[in-house]
Every structure is written in structure tokens, then in C-alpha cells.
Amino acid sequence: MAEKYSRATLTRNFLKTITRIKNPDEMLEEASGAGLEKTLGVWDLIILGVGAIIGSGIFAVVGIAAAGGDSSLGAGPGLMISMVIAAIACIFSALCYSEFATMIPVAGGAYTYTFATLGEFAAWMVGWVLMLEYAIGFIAVACAWSNHLVQFLSGFERFLPAWLSNPPVWLVNDPFTASKIVAANPDIFVPRVFGVPICINLPAILIVLLMTAILVKGTKDSAKMAGIMVFVKLAVIALFVIAGAFYVRPENWTPFAPNGIEGIFAGAFLIFFAYIGFDALATAAEECKNPQKDLPVGIIGSLIVTTIVYVLVALVLTGMQDTSGAVPAGFLKAPMAYCMMTIAHQNWAAGLISIGSLAGLTSVLLVLEMAATRILYAMSRDHFISKRFQKIHPKFKTPALLTWTVGLLAVVGILTLNLDVAAELCNYGTFTSFIIVCVAVLILRKTDPDRPRPFKVPFSPVVPALGIITCGGLMVYKSMQPSSSALLFPVWLGVGAMIYLLYGFVKNRLNENKIHNEKVHNRKQELLK
Numbered sequence: 001m002a003e004k005y006s007r008a009t010l011t012r013n014f015l016k017t018i019t020r021i022k023n024p025d026e027m028l029e030e031a032s033g034a035g036l037e038k039t040l041g042v043w044d045l046i047i048l049g050v051g052a053i054i055g056s057g058i059f060a061v062v063g064i065a066a067a068g069g070d071s072s073l074g075a076g077p078g079l080m081i082s083m084v085i086a087a088i089a090c091i092f093s094a095l096c097y098s099e100f101a102t103m104i105p106v107a108g109g110a111y112t113y114t115f116a117t118l119g120e121f122a123a124w125m126v127g128w129v130l131m132l133e134y135a136i137g138f139i140a141v142a143c144a145w146s147n148h149l150v151q152f153l154s155g156f157e158r159f160l161p162a163w164l165s166n167p168p169v170w171l172v173n174d175p176f177t178a179s180k181i182v183a184a185n186p187d188i189f190v191p192r193v194f195g196v197p198i199c200i201n202l203p204a205i206l207i208v209l210l211m212t213a214i215l216v217k218g219t220k221d222s223a224k225m226a227g228i229m230v231f232v233k234l235a236v237i238a239l240f241v242i243a244g245a246f247y248v249r250p251e252n253w254t255p256f257a258p259n260g261i262e263g264i265f266a267g268a269f270l271i272f273f274a275y276i277g278f279d280a281l282a283t284a285a286e287e288c289k290n291p292q293k294d295l296p297v298g299i300i301g302s303l304i305v306t307t308i309v310y311v312l313v314a315l316v317l318t319g320m321q322d323t324s325g326a327v328p329a330g331f332l333k334a335p336m337a338y339c340m341m342t343i344a345h346q347n348w349a350a351g352l353i354s355i356g357s358l359a360g361l362t363s364v365l366l367v368l369e370m371a372a373t374r375i376l377y378a379m380s381r382d383h384f385i386s387k388r389f390q391k392i393h394p395k396f397k398t399p400a401l402l403t404w405t406v407g408l409l410a411v412v413g414i415l416t417l418n419l420d421v422a423a424e425l426c427n428y429g430t431f432t433s434f435i436i437v438c439v440a441v442l443i444l445r446k447t448d449p450d451r452p453r454p455f456k457v458p459f460s461p462v463v464p465a466l467g468i469i470t471c472g473g474l475m476v477y478k479s480m481q482p483s484s485s486a487l488l489f490p491v492w493l494g495v496g497a498m499i500y501l502l503y504g505f506v507k508n509r510l511n512e513n514k515i516h517n518e519k520v521h522n523r524k525q526e527l528l529k
Helices: 007-011 014-018 024-032 042-053 056-067 076-103 110-115 120-154 175-184 202-217 219-245 260-272 278-287 291-320 329-333 335-343 347-381 400-416 419-447 462-479 485-528
Strands: none
Touching (some): 014 120, 042 278, 056 076, 056 329, 056 335, 056 347, 076 110, 076 419, 076 462, 110 120, 110 347, 120 347, 120 419, 202 347, 219 291, 278 347, 291 335, 329 335, 335 347, 419 462, 419 485
């Protein structure tokens, strides 16, 4: 019989309560009656994984990683090695995700795995941190999508009306970005209400609402949408690799590592963020037809596919443009489009690359919003947020209310957040979740060694330990860089802890009281009979 709790529990058996784990068997039992439709096969998972990983990173970050930026050394042609190093760092964590996803194939990803190993409070904090990676990352990518769309439309200024090819600043930027633009160009008009500038990133808001509507219709339809976007961006990347190969100059590959091993590792650090997204697959485990078999293939397969694509792009890119010294600013912003326009003189190909970047960001948006809703769905099932969010759409079999809530909150974020700082905070959320999952694998191997594991991390505990070391090292390296996000991340954790103490902890105890009272009532009824 469940033990009865009261609000005084905050000072009685507190540590015992907040470290209480949730049995994986209980998680599986809850998931079996949840009603989420199992529609995802192995190819759907690979498509979603590639869709999440190949985004703005390959279309923008590769230029800075190859040539260096204001605060980093360039890897030069050694960028190919940087990409392999970053992939290996991801694979350590990916293997740990795969073991958990096959052992506990329920919604929630790292949040769920933490609840099964480290307890209630740690699970809440991981869920809170994952909102940095997915929800705020979703908002940041939506704004990046808007920027790419505006840049793409500007290329048609001869054919489109001025308001479309060169839209007003206040309609395509968040307030923080618009204020910087206005400060540099005071003549730019921005409407004001009581002296407050009114800025709305309309394209970002529209794409968020579109992605939300697609996700509400069903995970299978979302996977089809992602499949189309993945096909488009892979076709565009293939076009660049094939067409660009004719303009490669082998002498540009020497020196291979102009800044030595330090430049290669700096490139690996930057390119690591172009791999983020594979972990989102674990959040959809509950909707897989055969998670024990398909999830490891989907997670590892998507990493292998993207690594091959990235290395081919780096090979051609550094062969077309000399990256051993100073490079033009256009190469740093959009390296593939720049090379096709200024080196190959193929403007039509540069336009197609812009379409590919839009497709890439669209698929990333789809997977990030799906991951955010599935984590919150799992948290709702654990009584951390309202149980209303567990409601499944009768026709589409998706958490429709929760999906629309995430979409509308994203719209609010687009209107209010400083996205430069938010995007940096996402990186800390990613590193934290990777480290926690690696730690959780080691814990469950000790606390529940007999549980069936359809997929096991090879060479444990070495592989999980390497995942902790690589991700922890990159996190420390990032925190040593001058940035406000290094200070804001502890603040985010503190806010999350306060919300747990004032709301999540109390809500869970009240739910336990309800269960206790129901069992007492049932017991009395049995005795009366």
C-alpha cells in the first residue's frame, strides 16, 4: 500500500523522496496504455535522424570550422579529421542512448532514463535542461529559417515586389536583433507603441505554426514531410559535391592542417554542434513499431550517413577554397553557396543550395518540436505538469493539446527571447543530457544487471566513460570561452530547482496521497464484503 504523504514531507524523508527511482516495468506498463500510435519503422527513424542533424551546421558552420573565426582557429583541409573526431564523440553517447531506448522504449528520452536511475529530482532537472536543447533550440532554428528565407527571396528582387524581396526589418526580426540593426541604421523605420518598438519575426512564426499543424496530424505524416526535406537537402549537397569536384585544386589541400592539432580540435568543437539531434530519436521510442531492433539502427545509422556527407562536403569545400590563410567573409557565412557563385560561377547552383538550406532547417524544426512534446508528454504522465497534456487526439493519435501548447509558447519565445544567448544555452543542455545518459547506463548495469538488454553498449564501462569525458571536456572548454551563457546556465538550473520544490514536488506528493486514499478505500470495501 502506498505510504501517505503530507506537505510536511519537505522536511521529512526529503532525500529519500527526491531520489526515489521509477521502475522501468512501471514505465512500460504506462506506455502500453498511453494510446500513442506505433507508426515509425527503421527508415523513418534514419530519415528523422538525418533530418535533425543535417541543418544549418553543414550550410554555415563548416566555413568557420575550416577557416577559423574571431575566437577559433581553422582546421583547414584537416576539417575532415575534425568531423570524424566529432562523430566519434557523439557515437559514445549514441551507443548509450541506444541501450536505453531498446531497454525502456517509452517517450521522454534522457528524462525517462534519468528517472529510472537517479530519481525524481534528477529526472525533473534533466527534463528542464532538455527544454533548453529542444524547445529553445526550436525557437532559434525557426529564426534561422526566417533569415535564410529573407536571404533567398532577396535574390529575386528583379521579379518580386520590394516588400517581399526586401521586407521591413520589423517584420522579419526579433526585438533584440532589430534594435541592433536600427542602432547601426537610425533611418530604418520601426513602429512604436508608447515608445516601445514593435517587432514581429513573421516568417519564423508562420513556419512554427505550420510545423505544429503537421505534427498534430500524426508522427507518420511528420516523418513523410521530413523525408521530403531530407531528400531535397541531400540532393542539393550531392549537387555541390559532384559539381564542385570539377573545380577542386589539390594544392589547396596543403598544408593539410595549417594550425596543427589545435586547429583540428577547434574545428571538432565547432562541428560537434552540427551533429546534435540524433538524441531526439530516443524521445519517439514509444511510437516505434520495433524499437528493440530499429532504434539502434536509426540512431547509429543517421550518424554514419551524416558523417559521410560531412566529410565529402569538407573534401570538396577545402579543395575549392584555400583555407590556410584569410578567406572572404562570404565564405564564412555561406561557404557552399559562396564557392558555387565566386569560384565555379554557377549562380543557379548557389540558388539550389539556398533551397537545400531551407529544407534542412525545416526538417530540423520538425524533429525538435516532436522531441520537445514527447518529453513534456512523459513529464505530464509523471505528474510534473498537468495531466490534461496526456490527452490524445481521437483521430490522429497524437498529443494535440500539448503540441499546440509548445507551438504557441515558441511563438511567444520568438517575440521575446534574446536568441543569441538562448542558442548558446542550448549547447549546455545538450552536453548535460549526453553526460547524464552515459552515467545512467553505468548505474543501471549495477542496480538492475538482469534486465533484458536487446542492445548493449560494447566495451562498457569504457565507452560510457569516454562519452562522459569527451562531452564533459567540450562543456568545460565552452565554459572557458568569454560568454554570458556560461553564467546563465547555472541560473537556469536554479530556476528549475525552485519550480520543482514549489510545484513539481508538491504535485507528486498530492498525487501519491490520492493513490494512497484510493487504496485505503478499496481495502475497506474488500473488508466490508
